[in-house]
Amino acid sequence: MALPKHASPLERIWHYTYLVICALIFLFLIAPILIVIPLSFNAEPYFTFTDKMLSFDPEGYSTRWYDLLLTFGMNAPGAERDFSWWSDAWANAAWIKAAKNSVIIGFFSTILATVLGTLAALGLSRPEMPYRRAIMAILISPMIVPIIIVATGMFFFYSSVGLANSYLGVIMAHATLGIPFVIITVTATLVGFDHSLTRASASLGANPTTTFFRVIMPLILPGVISGALFAFVVSFDEVVVVLFVADFDQQTIPRQMWNGIREQISPAILAVATLLVVVSIALLTTVEFLRRRSEKMRGLSPG
Amino acid sequence: MADVSLTSPISAPTGAALTTADGKPLKAALASAQARAKRRAFFLVLPLLLFVLITFIVPIGQMLHRSVHNNSFTEHRDFGTNERTPIMTNLGAWFDENPAGTEPDEAAYAALVADLRGLRELRAQGQVGTRINYDVSGTRSLFTKSARRAERLEPPFKEALLDVDEDWADPELWRAMRDASSPYTLNFYLAAVDLTRDETGAVVQVNENRRVYVTLFIRTLLLSALITGLCFLLGFPVAHLLATLPLRYSNLLMILVLLPFWTSLLVRTTSWIVLLQSQGVVNDTMVALGIIGDDGRVQMIYNQIGTIIAMTHILLPFMVLPLYSVMRPIDPSYVRAARSLGASSWTAFRRVYLPQTVPGIGAGSLLVFILAVGYYITPALVGGSSGQLISNLIAFHMQDSLNWSLAAALASLLLGGVLILYWLYDRLVGIDNLKLG
Numbered sequence: 001m002a003l004p005k006h007a008s009p010l011e012r013i014w015h016y017t018y019l020v021i022c023a024l025i026f027l028f029l030i031a032p033i034l035i036v037i038p039l040s041f042n043a044e045p046y047f048t049f050t051d052k053m054l055s056f057d058p059e060g061y062s063t064r065w066y067d068l069l070l071t072f073g074m075n076a077p078g079a080e081r082d083f084s085w086w087s088d089a090w091a092n093a094a095w096i097k098a099a100k101n102s103v104i105i106g107f108f109s110t111i112l113a114t115v116l117g118t119l120a121a122l123g124l125s126r127p128e129m130p131y132r133r134a135i136m137a138i139l140i141s142p143m144i145v146p147i148i149i150v151a152t153g154m155f156f157f158y159s160s161v162g163l164a165n166s167y168l169g170v171i172m173a174h175a176t177l178g179i180p181f182v183i184i185t186v187t188a189t190l191v192g193f194d195h196s197l198t199r200a201s202a203s204l205g206a207n208p209t210t211t212f213f214r215v216i217m218p219l220i221l222p223g224v225i226s227g228a229l230f231a232f233v234v235s236f237d238e239v240v241v242v243l244f245v246a247d248f249d250q251q252t253i254p255r256q257m258w259n260g261i262r263e264q265i266s267p268a269i270l271a272v273a274t275l276l277v278v279v280s281i282a283l284l285t286t287v288e289f290l291r292r293r294s295e296k297m298r299g300l301s302p303g
Numbered sequence: 304m305a306d307v308s309l310t311s312p313i314s315a316p317t318g319a320a321l322t323t324a325d326g327k328p329l330k331a332a333l334a335s336a337q338a339r340a341k342r343r344a345f346f347l348v349l350p351l352l353l354f355v356l357i358t359f360i361v362p363i364g365q366m367l368h369r370s371v372h373n374n375s376f377t378e379h380r381d382f383g384t385n386e387r388t389p390i391m392t393n394l395g396a397w398f399d400e401n402p403a404g405t406e407p408d409e410a411a412y413a414a415l416v417a418d419l420r421g422l423r424e425l426r427a428q429g430q431v432g433t434r435i436n437y438d439v440s441g442t443r444s445l446f447t448k449s450a451r452r453a454e455r456l457e458p459p460f461k462e463a464l465l466d467v468d469e470d471w472a473d474p475e476l477w478r479a480m481r482d483a484s485s486p487y488t489l490n491f492y493l494a495a496v497d498l499t500r501d502e503t504g505a506v507v508q509v510n511e512n513r514r515v516y517v518t519l520f521i522r523t524l525l526l527s528a529l530i531t532g533l534c535f536l537l538g539f540p541v542a543h544l545l546a547t548l549p550l551r552y553s554n555l556l557m558i559l560v561l562l563p564f565w566t567s568l569l570v571r572t573t574s575w576i577v578l579l580q581s582q583g584v585v586n587d588t589m590v591a592l593g594i595i596g597d598d599g600r601v602q603m604i605y606n607q608i609g610t611i612i613a614m615t616h617i618l619l620p621f622m623v624l625p626l627y628s629v630m631r632p633i634d635p636s637y638v639r640a641a642r643s644l645g646a647s648s649w650t651a652f653r654r655v656y657l658p659q660t661v662p663g664i665g666a667g668s669l670l671v672f673i674l675a676v677g678y679y680i681t682p683a684l685v686g687g688s689s690g691q692l693i694s695n696l697i698a699f700h701m702q703d704s705l706n707w708s709l710a711a712a713l714a715s716l717l718l719g720g721v722l723i724l725y726w727l728y729d730r731l732v733g734i735d736n737l738k739l740g
Contacts, residue, residue, distance in 0.1 A: 011648055021540055022540050022541055022544045025537050025541050026541065026559050028616065029560060030559050033562060035578060036574050046582070047576075048582055048587050116354055120350070120351035120352070124348060128340045129344040129345065129348070135348060137729055138355060139352070140737065144674075144721065146677020147679055147680075147694075148677065150362075152711070153359075156362065156366055156707075157362030157366075158362075175354075175358070176354070184737055187735070244701075257573070261576070265576065270573065273574065280562065280566045280570075284558065284565045
């Protein structure tokens with residue numbers, strides 16, 4: 001986007017204005033995510049920068065909200081922080097419970113969505129697949145249909161078959177919501193897949209199972225892992241279905257946050273938000289790394 | 304692969320079709336091989352298809368059924384024993400015998416009293432009252448009150464019931480009971496578009512002060528269109544910049560678009576609450592800069608403005624990514640050629656560059672619009688009362704007013720609209736071209 005030497009003054013002005021506009025839009029995109037990080041270290045229960053924070057006075061900062069995340073819901077939060085304190089926190093603290101639930105539900109729904117989704121993507125990317133377009137449309141639709149409709153439907157259905165208020169129900173619901181992301185990512189990886197490799201493997205005497213695990217799988221693995229990470233994030237971030245089909249026992253982090261935001265919002269929410277931002281940065285880095293690796297492996301990218 | 308025998312000309316009669324080694328005609332062998340490949344592809348997809356069918360299609364279908372089917376006037380279900388008992392049978396029989404519009408006579412009232420006594424035994428008067436209350440508001444207490452006294456009523460029942468409450472003579476109430484005596488009804492759809500039936504059964508608009516749904520549908524569409532427009536205005540320059548920068552830089556800047564995309568929705572919504580509160584960062588900054596006085600803090604959250612800002616931020620990546628993937632392959636030499644032929648930079652942009660980005664604009668706008676129309680979480684948290692969308696009303700009827708049939712009717716109208724847009728998206732863009740980062 002370099003400006004040519006012969007650009008007129010007006011064009012120069014426009015060019016720099018344009019860059020400023022873009023910078024502002026990037027600021028709009030990123031500032032709301034980064035702003036919660038310093039605010040979560042606020043010593044006061046406010047959502048704004050206090051004078052002490054602005055003058056970088058260490059007294060203006062504290063980790064009390066992170067501490068609250070640990071102690072909230074504990075039997076004896078004031079006790080000395082020895083082994084029994086930590087085991088109390090592990091067993092009773094509300095946010096730790098929610099985190100455990102989030103990870104359990106996220107893990108199993110990701111496995112379910114990834115296994116089923118990868119198999120289906122393999123079928124869908126074969127040229128001889130019948131009704132490809134219609135089936136693809138059905139499988140992607142959980143991403144498009146408004147979440148409240150999905151949650152409403154699942155509430156009635158799961159109540160009638162006895163899956164409501166159970167881990168299995170939430171896991172199945174979250175897997176359904178994660179499937180479109182797995183399908184999209186894995187089929188995108190398979191677009192550049194060279195099918196002569198599978199034929200070569202077959203002609204060398206490998207049966208379909210060996211071909212899958214020794215030839216196809218290593219090549220599409222980056223795409224599968226990206227899809228799995230997407231599915232995990234979808235489940236990790238999902239709140240509406242949890243609101244409708246889960247019970248108190250299946251409280252997840254987003255559900256706990258939802259309560260916090262609706263009832264009384266405290267900087268403890270910002271501490272959770274900061275931790276979640278860190279998680280999303282880690283996930284994004286992984287996915288970008290995998291994407292580049294996959295592109296390199298398939299020779300799509302210059303570097 | 305069926306192996307074809309090419310040594311057959313000697314043995315095969317002249318003029319016969321080519322055959323495979325095991326003697327099958329080549330054409331048939333090919334067809335069966337293709338059918339096998341088809342089946343194999345289909346069986347790979349089948350498990351997922353079944354899973355989605357059970358966890359997704361069936362529940363939604365069941366919910367749609369609920370929008371036309373409500374049996375709370377005809378059947379009582381005991382939640383303890385799960386036993387189903389038909390209720391309001393006497394009145395149902397009277398409705399069957401007498402055509403619509405018949406003045407309710409003593410027999411009708413006698414049937415009603417008998418049914419009310421039945422309700423009292425099953426404790427189902429609340430359920431029936433609620434059902435009629437959906438159609439004719441203020442009638443729930445009528446049923447509970449009359450069922451309580453039904454045991455002591457003596458013939459003639461018409462006078463006796465009118466003595467309890469003279470609202471029993473209301474023809475609209477009788478019309479509503481007649482409608483409800485059949486479990487299948489379209490009345491919930493009528494209610495979802497602010498229509499109702501008068502005492503003769505004709506479709507009319509509801510009272511002006513109770514028309515909420517059409518307004519809300521229109522508001523949802525307008526806000527979604529506005530948010531799509533804002534996303535386009537913000538997304539286009541950014542996508543253009545990313546597409547024209549060398550890959551090294553654009554990949555770095557892309558992270559600024561993808562990070563919001565990967566960050567929890569609740570986190571982003573929380574940040575906007577923090578930023579936009581009247582004691583929040585944006586207002587504080589404006590006060591510190593002297594743009595507004597301390598008493599003139601702008602209310603930007605818990606209203607429509609909050610919904611618009613937060614949703615634009617959340618949906619912006621869905622606009623930038625399709626635009627970027629269309630803009631990246633556009634050859635810059637077209638614009639250069641236009642410039643060298645004498646076009647001003649604006650003309651070159653408008654006549655040469657912009658038309659090439661139309662597929663991306665279409666894809667991004669449709670996707671953002673589809674997602675915006677059904678949005679629930681953000682409006683629920685930052686929308687206040689003026690920033691609520693149709694999804695929030697569905698949730699209200701599901702969780703608070705417990706009028707599930709109306710919620711289902713509203714949901715199926717919303718679903719219908721979204722599916723039409725989805726079909727359009729598939730036709731114009733193709734679902735295969737959906738990209739995530």
